[in-house]
Amino acid sequence: MIDTCDQIFVLLQHWLVSFLPAAWQTAAGVLLSVAAIVCLFPALFALTTVFERKGLARIQNRLGPNRVGPFGFFQPIADGIKSLTKEDIVPLSADAAVHFLAPVLLVVTVFMGFAVLPMGRNMVLVDLDAGLLFYFAMGASSELAVFMAGWSSRNKYSLLGAMRAVAQMISYEVPLLLSSVVVVMITGSLSLTKIVEAQNHYTWGLPHWYIFTPWGFAGFLMYAIATTAETNRSPFDLPEGESELVAGYHTEYSGFKFALFFLGEYVAMFSISGLGTTLFLGGWSAPFSFLTWVPSWIWFFSKLMLSIFVFIWMRGTLPRLRQDQLMNFAWKFVLPMCLLNLMVAGLWRFMGDGWLRWVVCSAILLLAYVGLGLGEMRRQRLGPRSYRYAE
Amino acid sequence: MTPLAGYLLVAALLFSIGLAGALTRRNAILVLIGIELMLNAANLNLIAFWRYGPHPEALTGMMFAIFSIAVAAAEAAVGLGLVIQIHRHAKTTDLDQMNRMKG
Amino acid sequence: MSIVFYILAALTVAGGLAAMLLRNTVHCALALTVAFAGLALLFLNLDAQFAGFAQILVYIGAVAILVVFAILLTRGSETPKEGVYSRSWLAGLAIAAAVFAVLGWAVLQSARVLPHETAVPAVTVQQIGVALVGRYVLPLEIVAVLLTSALIGAVIIAIHEKVGHEKEEHK
């Protein structure tokens, strides 16, 4: 019974596919899974927008949407209908083809990432040997979509927003990759299912998640920072800073194309949270050994939603950074920490079992954190605010 | 035609396209793009020979391609840096106008 | 020769052609990414998973972006008045055609002795990794040094010489 619950989606797929001729079964199975993903995440997106608006409202001491449906829960439906029926405006001087392709490319590359994410036991679309590499390849491609959107709009705000976004994404892709490489080093595999399997062990009822090791904890922090920047979320939302750039690279988009961008951003957030869950939080494995009877996909999605909640929480709490602060932070703090973390992971790997490696690795990371942090703080000379005026 | 010959022909075509671009375009960046295309065509050759060669488990062609990709990335970075600096200096990226060896 | 190969080859060659023929430089760069993507798919078709994904990551994720940045920084997105092809384009084209002729001739000449379908090589990423830090560790180190020096070199080349620039502006 427990197994059936755990594998319910897999069994469902097998059952549905079994009605078809044998030659078609594989293709149909893949198609079915793709369809499920393509349906599931937009739905989750819709739900999340409500939660985000209501959560932000609670943080800012407001009520949030509460008119459409019970407690305002039908708000996304209303929004969806609105954006679908709105006029699709393409600026006269815009590059129409590229302008059209940009949101499509974004959504496609973002959804591609889900192909290798294991969402539960045996629940992975394609178990690629180089899964992580595939994920990052797709993530890197989405930058091009952002650039296309910004450039094709023929609007200086769009272009500036796109440039900012691409520069930021490239800058933070380095720590993102480096913090993930740590996991690969320890697991010895790029396959995401193998990474989850490696974490699915228990000692004294506690899981072997990578976040519970010194390098894993540091890596997770770096990863979280990098993902926040990578998805252009607050406090790294400069590319979309309304006060500076109207709305960034999708200023000139309206109607359904705008909705696609919106969808793409949120789905990117889901997928990158899913990757973080897989890499550091044990993927679909249960947090305690006595909870393993709960279906694995429930654990995956609850961890994913927890990450999303942290994203929303950060957005409600932290102010936006300045561009130079953003870059300094990436290159002078996050990157050195990531490089050091690589070394620590190597040390961890070769020191063998025992308490000593815990002490040594933690000490190195803590010292580096404090040292680098103090260095950063010292550079910040807080003085009276200076105003600059346009000439 | 064997599959290998097909891949080699595609690579040759791509190489020639890249060469033609590098020879005919005015813009320095596009010349660089042409060179990138030529490099990629070479990579395709390497991978194809690896796949259909006698000892794929030795990974020689694959390794060659991977290193070539890494080197191409470095080449692109330096090349584009040069183009930007030239643009700053001469206010143009037109190769036909850049025929003086003296700065 | 499967139909997939023909589709991918057509896509790649079309991308390459577009990259070299289009008038708008940004369009050229975008067409280039199409060619890159086609090549990556060709790699996958050749069972070189790792190389294919690395191709996407490096070329589409980095080189294409770099090209695009360079185009924007050099104001190359505006089509020049005097045309996009150099004055001696005909000679260039002829030589490129000659190169293709020679290469194609060579391939067709040797087509008889080229190997036919072989078994799919079972190569895992782990094997590649082991080879990289084992047999190929020296090239790996050299590439690492090269990348570092290229990074520094690119920064030094492209760095804004503030003092000189400001003086020019004052004039």
Place this chain on the structure above:
Amino acid sequence: MQEAISIAPQLSASPITEILWLIPAVPVVAAGLSALLKQAGRKTAATLAIGSLSFSLLLSLVAFVHVLSGWMAGISTREVVNFTWIQFGTSNVDLGWVLDPLSAIMLVMVSFVGLLIFIYSTGYMEHDENYTRFFCFMSLFAGAMLGVVIANSLLLLFMCWEIVGLTSYLLIGFWYQKPSAAAAAKKAFLTTRVGDIFFLLGIVWLFAQTGTLLFYNHGAGSLESASLFMLLTQPATLGLTAAGAIGLLIFAGAAGKSGQFPLHVWLPDAMEGPTPVSALIHAATMVAAGVYLIARVYPLMAAGALAGGTTTALTVVTWVGAFTAVFAALIAVAQNDIKRILAYSTVSQLGYMMAGLGMGGVAVGIFHLITHAFFKALLFLGAGSVIHGCNEEQNVRRMGGLKSDMPLTFLTYAIGMLALCGFPLLFSGFWSKDGILEAAQHWSVAKAPLYMLVFGALLTAFYMTRQVAYVFFGHWRGGKPAHESPSVMLVPLGILSFFAVVLGFIGTPAWPWFRAFLNGKVAEFDLNVLMERELLTLMGISTLVVFVGIGVAWSFYGDRTPKPTAPDALEKTMPIAWGWLSHKFFVDEFYGMTVIAFYGWWGRVSDWLDRRVWGGTVAGVAWTFALCARLNRFLDTNVVDGSFDKGCEELNVGGGLLSQVQTGRVQTYLRILAFAVVALAAILIWSSRA
């Protein structure tokens, strides 16, 4: 097969043997570190040296205790760790180290005496500006010496041996600004090289014969029965077996290092170095390395000897040792420099050790080596203290009456002197020398060595008494009054004198613990042995000899205060003999007239050849070339230049034409390149088709 044995650490080696290499390595590392120090880093240098050697001593003690406990349990310990150093073709050169009773005892002795002398040096060298350099060399020496001791391969031993020689050279010439010190250093280096060449020949021969230089390698080493048997069956020249010939060659190396006749000349001159150096290197340890080497290869030297018999090699060792013992003792009688007397005494005592080895085996020689190391180090340090106290005065004739000025130095010096003389029963020298005499008594070949050694003992007692009488009795004949040395110098003296007394009791005939330990037997305490008539006679004779020597010397020198310039008491009695003795039997002069004169003559001949014959030839060739060159210049200016100018014009024109190609257009270059590639490929394909 050998590889498998030597690469993998042997299972039988205990942990202490595995880390035995640390004992020499740590002082060497300390030397390397202190070489990096500035001159001002005096404290650091001393701390490094003393700390590293203390560490070595600690490890040596652990190793010794390990061997000792094995011996107590009735197991004779011989653990080796071997590894392959170089591999060429099918043969390989293995290095390794060994822990057995011999090396364990030597390790403790070297590191302990070395440590005491290091501590002493901090006081003695206090005012020297090259303090750090001194400790650097000393540490290097200690490391290399310990390396000699643990080496399980003749090659490794030779390497350390040469480093030891190098440090000896460096330390003798420590005050290189003194011409005499520089000359002495050079002399020491060159003289020992003479022996080392023979040594090296022996090594090469041994390697050629046995294919290994390891001493012990689980039956495959060169000192183990299989190899020895093979060496014995190989005849060499002059009726020697290969084993005997190799043994003699190795002995030549040992003779060089241990100052045996005729290569003894460097050792007295080596006293130009600082006194702690003399004590450590030229009395206690390095010169004993030769004796140790013979002890180490003793199975090779003794190979082929039947029970109670002897071999040619050992006979040679005995005769050379006995002769050196008497010869050096005779010279020591007529010397006036306090350190020179001790130096000749050292040569003489080394002769005793060699003779002991030759006649009585390893235990007899090494026992004297150990006791001698302690009391001779004590004497040298005492002499250093005297020199320090007398403001760098070294001539015994200008001292006197120091008994009251330096009471503690006197006390310890007297203990050392009595131990060296072999004063009966209480002092270690008596027992160890007695062992040698006993061996000589039982030697089957000849009785002459016994008489020579007894005569040597008489002379030893005589010259030591003479020295002590000059230095400590009578009254002060020097310039500035003497003063007692600091306690940092006196404490090592005290410790050494303690051992100079008690060490004898581990090797008395009644309780031959030392011999039993080295030979892996059980030591039995049996006082009755002392009561045997033969032994008793011998002990009586040696006691008598000592008393006679002391008495005669006292009658000549006791309690008199001759002027420094007045002739010696002995000189008045026997002027001719005195002349010979004080000139060291004219050995140096003899060498000067023969070997060195020959080299000088040969050098002059070479110089003449160089200047006249070769130089003339070269000059002739040069002149011919000069002539050719003149001819050439004529041709150049008139014929070549004209055509060359023409050619240059052509080149200019050609360059002008070619510069058309250099358009500065990248694409043109690329085009030419591509065209060339096409042409080349076409040619290649075309030619391959044909």
